[in-house]
Amino acid sequence: MSLDASSVPEPDTADRVDSGRGDSGATPLTIITGFLGAGKTTLLNRLLGGGHGLRAAVLVNDFGSINIDADLVVGVADDMISLANGCVCCEIRDDLVGAVERLVSSATPPEHIILEASGVADPASIWATFAGSQRPDWVRLDGVTCVVDTEQIFEHLDEAPDLLMLKARQIGFADLVVLNKVDLAGPATVAWVRRWIDTMMDRVRIVEAVQADVPLEILLGIRCEEREPSLEQSPRGLSHRERFQTWTFRTNRLFDPRSLQEMIRRDLPGEVYRCKGFVQVAGDTPQRMLLQSVGRRSELIPAGTRAIATHSEIVAIGTSALDPQRLHRLFERCLVTR
Numbered sequence: 569m570s571l572d573a574s575s576v577p578e579p580d581t582a583d584r585v586d587s588g589r590g591d592s593g594a595t596p597l598t599i600i601t602g603f604l605g606a607g608k609t610t611l612l613n614r615l616l617g618g619g620h621g622l623r624a625a626v627l628v629n630d631f632g633s634i635n636i637d638a639d640l641v642v643g644v645a646d647d648m649i650s651l652a653n654g655c656v657c658c659e660i661r662d663d664l665v666g667a668v669e670r671l672v673s674s675a676t677p678p679e680h681i682i683l684e685a686s687g688v689a690d691p692a693s694i695w696a697t698f699a700g701s702q703r704p705d706w707v708r709l710d711g712v713t714c715v716v717d718t719e720q721i722f723e724h725l726d727e728a729p730d731l732l733m734l735k736a737r738q739i740g741f742a743d744l745v746v747l748n749k750v751d752l753a754g755p756a757t758v759a760w761v762r763r764w765i766d767t768m769m770d771r772v773r774i775v776e777a778v779q780a781d782v783p784l785e786i787l788l789g790i791r792c793e794e795r796e797p798s799l800e801q802s803p804r805g806l807s808h809r810e811r812f813q814t815w816t817f818r819t820n821r822l823f824d825p826r827s828l829q830e831m832i833r834r835d836l837p838g839e840v841y842r843c844k845g846f847v848q849v850a851g852d853t854p855q856r857m858l859l860q861s862v863g864r865r866s867e868l869i870p871a872g873t874r875a876i877a878t879h880s881e882i883v884a885i886g887t888s889a890l891d892p893q894r895l896h897r898l899f900e901r902c903l904v905t906r
């Protein structure tokens with residue numbers, strides 16, 4: 569895990585969202601939740617690029633051992649705390665509280681804190697962490713936004729039926745649900761997922777989106793109703809480390825981009841929910857690309873100046889049945905032979 573920096577310089581925009589720090593002095597906290605690959609980082613980047621005028625600090629939590637998300641969040645290089653190698657709702661709660669403590673007690677404390685939780689996190693447990701901490705008055709929950717991959721919400725239920733329970737808990741704790749990726753889902757699926765959420769939850773606000781494009785005003789300054797965080801809301805039974813597994817592949821060799829995407833589409837085991845990383849791909853000149861895959865969908869996009877390095881590093885997250893040897897063989901097959 570790496571911890572660095574504290575808060576951002578005052579933006580020069582005149583349009584400010586009222587974040588509502590209020591008399592209590594508690595710093596408003598927005599939690600972005602949602603399952604792996606739903607579009608949380610995409611939403612976070614929209615928030616950060618949105619010119620809301622708030623001095624916001626960002627906490628990014630990746631379940632894997634490398635915090636890829638930290639490289640994908642744009643525009644807050646010195647203002648982000650990266651919490652990797654565990655989930656903030658259960659395994660690295662102390663790191664979360666410590667990071668927030670550092671932020672709020674710094675010389676220039678942020679006006680707002682945005683936490684992108686890991687895709688397997690239970691937001692109720694995150695909030696319970698603050699309630700159980702030494703200084704529960706440091707932060708005030710401003711709102712919880714849950715990003716849903718509308719196309720894939722019901723995927724993987726054969727391998728892990730309890731996944732739907734986790735997704736339901738993420739949605740159920742939210743003030744706002746962003747039904748994302750409606751471009752991939754199509755109207756019938758969108759209507760179906762909407763109905764499913766409506767019948768399951770009371771009074772949750774739902775917006776549909778492509779690339780998490782939702783108005784900023786509805787994301788910040790929600791001032792959600794007080795909710796009593798109870799430590800009983802922590803997940804019972806297996807810990808995330810027992811339910812989910814991560815696997816990392818590193819190589820100095822070049823990938824054949826077509827084989828890589830074809831392998832993900834055809835052969836990636838159903839136990840793998842998400843892959844992401846930076847890869848060196850073969851071409852006229854080797855190129856550094858960002859690999860993103862959610863289920864069997866994948867994209868390779870030029871990495872630009874992000875995460876400059878000469879080797880490739882991919883993280884996969886899946887069920888505890890994930891087979892490291894099999895994955896190693898599959899990814900190795902996509903390397904260019906010398």
Ligand SMILES: Nc1nc2c(ncn2[C@@H]2O[C@H](COP(=O)(O)OP(=O)(O)OP(=O)(O)O)[C@@H](O)[C@H]2O)c(=O)[nH]1
Nearest residue numbers: 604605606607608609610687748749778779780860
């Ligand atoms: N087609 C389509 N792709 C999207 C949309 N929103 C996000 N994506 C893509 O989905 C992938 C995952 O998006 P992220 O924002 O990284 O998802 P995430 O929830 O932060 O992922 P984790 O942090 O790994 O859980 C990326 O390749 C995005 O470009 C959308 O509305 N439509």
